[in-house]
Amino acid sequence: MATQDIGVVGMAVMGSNLALNMADHGFKVSVYNYTPDLTEKFVKERPHENITGYYDLKEFVSSLKRPRKIMFMIMAGKPVDSMIDQLIPILEAGDIIIDGGNSYFGDTRRRYDYCKDHGLHFYGMGISGGETGARRGPSIMPGGNAATYAEIQPIYEAIAAKAGDGKPCCTYIGSDGAGHYVKMVHNGIEYADMQLIAETYLLLKYTGGYTNAEISQIFHAWNQGELRSYLIGIAADIFAEDDPAGGQVLDKIADAAGQKGTGRWTSIEAMRQGVDISLITAACNARVSSNAAGRKKAQAVITAPAGQALHNPEFVEAVRQSLYLGKIVAYAQGFSLYRSASDTYDWHLDYGKIASIFRAGCIIQAEFLNKITEAYEADPALENLIFAPFFLEKINANQASLRRIISLAVQVGTPIPAFSNALAYLDAYRSECVGANLIQALRDYFGAHTFKRVDEDGTFHHNWHEHYEK
Ligand SMILES: NC(=O)c1ccc[n+]([C@@H]2O[C@H](COP(=O)([O-])OP(=O)(O)OC[C@H]3O[C@@H](n4cnc5c(N)ncnc54)[C@H](OP(=O)(O)O)[C@@H]3O)[C@@H](O)[C@H]2O)c1
Structure with a gap:
């Protein structure tokens, strides 16, 4: 029956x-x-x-x-x-x-x-x-x-x-395929979120000289504020976990990340859509390079820069602000991909509702998601999340910290590709010139691919060879 x-x-x-x-x-x-x-x-x-x-x-x-x-x-x-x-x-x-x-x-x-x-x-x-x-x-x-x-x-x-x-x-x-698409990009954002957290750990441990136990306390404190999220909470627990065999579990785990490929699907799809999700792609690449065969060899043959640990509260706060800014960029990139896919596949995605169903149950659940829902409720046609007043204010308030911690990490040789990509994305967005004029000139020079002018409508080709042959 x-x-x-x-x-x-x-x-x-x-x-x-x-x-x-x-x-x-x-x-x-x-x-x-x-x-x-x-x-x-x-x-x-x-x-x-x-x-x-x-x-x-x-x-x-x-x-x-x-x-x-x-x-x-x-x-x-x-x-x-x-x-x-x-x-x-x-x-x-x-x-x-x-x-x-x-x-x-x-x-x-x-x-x-x-x-x-x-x-x-x-x-x-x-x-x-x-x-x-x-x-x-x-x-x-x-x-x-x-x-x-x-x-x-x-x-x-x-x-x-x-x-x-x-x-x-x-x-x-x-x-x-809209549901599976949204899950795929959710996983891409998850890769980015986890990579930012991993880089935060590197910064605090190797640039800041903090112990795992201290980092656990820092994460616990952060989890009471605007960074409150499932991943920050479980990371705080992980930093504090002792190994029954002595020492801490985290220090015993091999430094090589696994993946099932959904982040990679997101990156490939973004390439197809022509959407810049460089931070998410950097997170995928970081997992790949963590498994690179030559890591041990490189460690022995490439000299490390000398550096001094920055064990102070100002540094920790700069890292916290940078992490928040990195998260904004990760979500801005993921939601830009949703926007493009919605047009391509005629899905009429509701971005605010998507953010609202990530608020609980899932791995990327975070306080932060309410702000994304509010941003899209206020303006469903929002071009990019970074233009929502709340996020714009955070970007402008936190970008000095991100610049500072990237400079410090570069000086002491701490690899932070996700943070670096977050800043590169914002700088490319806000810069008056990104060098694309020269790209167009080169393309036109070698392949007559034409270009647009800033002072006139239309499509142009310049007779570069004549000039070169002089
Ligand atoms: N684990 C997670 O956290 C998570 C989260 C979200 C989504 N998912 C997705 O949810 C799905 C299930 O995940 P899981 O971790 O529970 O299981 P899984 O290890 O991904 O898949 C095993 C299941 O698939 C069945 N299966 C394998 N080959 C089959 C075939 N030819 N025909 C019919 N059934 C077949 C297995 O049956 P037998 O054991 O008899 O081979 C078993 O029930 C996966 O697509 C996974 O990616 C997983």
């Missing part, structure tokens, strides 16, 4: 915790995994009165009320296409497939059309918050057919994290 509200496919970390979250909110959940072991383990070890395990896909599908809602929490890529193809013959017109994995938005656009051709609705749903978020309330970014959103809305709004004002961190994002 079809009694179940939703089916979840994929009983690994995310799927099992989301199923429990749904069940806690009173929804009847059917669960299925393509190999039976995970389902068996889950229903045995974490039984719930609202959850029923299935080992046969047809029986799983038959258990669901119509229109059927089936959510995938499985590995992105081919497994998603394979599950869709297994379901198509046993689903009926109007049924809804929801892919909650970290799928590439281009794949989601293709699958949306593919399912539509088979009479099915397909949602690409960005989910952020990891295991705890899935269990207690994640940030949810659904993209798909607007007309059927009402069918899935009650479930996802119920299980989503709730922001300080009680509102669910779940909102309809846009058609086809």
Whole structure:
């Protein structure tokens, strides 16, 4: 009998915790995994009165009320296409497939059309918050057919994290791949946010001479103010964590960062869109270069500049202001990419709402996000977040600190590519001349690519060779 509200496919970390979250909110959940072991383990070890395990896909599908809602929490890529193809013959017109994995938005656009051709609705749903978020309330970014959103809305709004004002961190994002796109760029911002925090640690430790325990206290203090965020909070805990084997855990962790590639997707997509997200790209590159084969060798052969530690409160405050400014630039770049994508893919993204669903549940949740929502509510057509009065004031107030800490880091050889890119982005934006006139002249010289003039309308070519041959 079809009694179940939703089916979840994929009983690994995310799927099992989301199923429990749904069940806690009173929804009847059917669960299925393509190999039976995970389902068996889950229903045995974490039984719930609202959850029923299935080992046969047809029986799983038959258990669901119509229109059927089936959510995938499985590995992105081919497994998603394979599950869709297994379901198509046993689903009926109007049924809804929801892919909650970290799928590439281009794949989601293709699958949306593919399912539509088979009479099915397909949602690409960005989910952020990891295991705890899935269990207690994640940030949810659904993209798909607007007309059927009402069918899935009650479930996802119920299980989503709730922001300080009680509102669910779940909102309809846009058609086809919009939800996965917003999640992808969210991850790009997350890369930038984490890199800025990592560079802050380097500055305090190697330029400032602070111990891990002191840095923990500094981060705890910062987490009471405008920098309050999940990542600053957990970083404060990490700096204080002792290793049972002696010393501190952080100092025992190999200095080589991993990645699953969503930051890289964001950078590649920004290149395609022609949007400058240099800070986010710098964060991706920093993870790559942390794994560079020649690091040990370079350490031995490239001499380090001598420098003196700057152990004083003014330095710490300059770092704090720089971190805040870096965050502004990271979000300004991410939201510029949203703006461009919204036009390219005709998604009509609501930037204020996007910022509002990042306020809780997700990894980048921060006090700061309220200010982004307010900025877009005040001016939905905002060209760039840096022009919002609140952020502009911060940029102008904090830029001297950013310049100062970059100079200090450069002198003592502390690598801070994210901070440096934040400043380069702002300087390129505000400078009267960025040298593009010379680029155009060079292009016109060697390739007759033409140029525009500042004193006349039209397109021009100059006879450079004649001048050169003189
Ligand atoms: N972990 C996080 O913090 C997080 C946060 C947000 C989003 N996500 C995304 O959520 C999804 C699930 O993540 P996860 O960490 O729970 O699990 P995962 O390790 O990414 O994926 C494992 C799941 O995929 C299933 N699977 C593998 N190949 C399959 C196939 N050919 N057909 C059907 N199912 C297949 C596995 O089943 P078997 O075990 O039987 O092979 C298992 O249920 C992923 O797309 C992930 O990127 C993860």
